[in-house]
Amino acid sequence: MVTPTSERRAKSPGSACKQTPLRGSLGIPSRRQSNILSPKEKLLLYCDQQRILTFQECIPGPVMDACVKIGEGSFGEVFRTTNKDGNTVALKIVPIEGENQKTFEEILPEIVISRELSKLKEGSCNRTGGFIHLHRVCLVQGAWPDHLLAMWDQWHTEREGGSYNDRPDIFPDSQLFVVMEFEDGGCDLEHFQFSTFKEAKAALHQICVTLAVAEAALQFEHRDLHWGNVLVKRIDSTHYLNGEKVCVATSGLEK
Structure with a gap:
């Protein structure tokens, strides 16, 4: 699975298939709407929110309690958890609108492109499930939650060299975050x-x-395809026979 980066270039001539526009898709404002809405309002529209949420509303108790930090970057932090549907997912939490942080306008392209790449798994002329699927996006405001701080401390202690990022308790109660829920793509390359x-x-x-x-x-x-942006996981079928775990090599087939 490949994690996206927000880069596009001009259309190459001679394509045999109809191109999929980034503007005008479901949940993406039209050009006319874009000229009317503020960057904050556009982001709320992409998140399908009427207002900014709290961390507790975006990541409810059981989901929050299951969070474990699995990665980080200059953008923010990544946690693995189990969502309300029982699926293992990754939460990417990005602080925005602060000093040396992305603005509303700068985070929007990442969200748009992540959505469009996710839709390629349902394409007709061009189809791939090779990009990490984006389940949902939330705009959140508030202090960093205690459990996520404890998971950050655990990562910092156990990771050789510790964390490159500052401890998240530096964020004030007024801090804004974008929380993106992705499918769990496995282990980085x-x-x-x-x-x-x-x-x-x-x-x-x-x-x-x-x-x-x-x-x-x-x-x-x-344009940022380093091995940390490629995720790999084994898909061999797992069964249990009389309580014993049995793994079956699928060789690309599914019954």
Whole structure:
């Protein structure tokens, strides 16, 4: 699975398929709306919110309690948890509108492109499930939650060299965050251990095809494709027989 970056280029001539526009899709304001709405109002529209939420509204108790930090970057923090539907997901939490932080206008392209890349799994002429699926986006305001702070401290203690980011308790009660819920794409390529050359070849092939589909459909170019932005997970079928775990190699097939 590939995580997106917000880059596009001009349409290349001679495409045989109808191109998918980034503007005018479901949930994306028209050009006329964009000229009327403020950047904050546009973001709320993308989030399908009437108002800014609290952390507790965006990440309810059981989901919050299951959060474990799994990554970080200059953008913010990433936590793995189980959502209300029982699915394992990743929450990317990005502070915005503060000093040295992204603005409303700067975070919008990332959300738009993540949504459009997610839709490629349902395409007809160009289709791929190779990009991380974006489930939902929330605009949140408030102090950093205690449980997430405890998980941040655990990561900082256990990670060699600690965290590169400042401890999140520096954020005031008025701090704004964008919370993006993605599917759990597995382990990043830097820490994934391939068992065979065949596995590594398959991963590289999938990356190439995924990027080719995105270019054909959206004129999308990924300009930050380091191994931390490629996620890998094994999809062999797991069964339980008399309480014993049995893994079956699918070789790309599903019954």
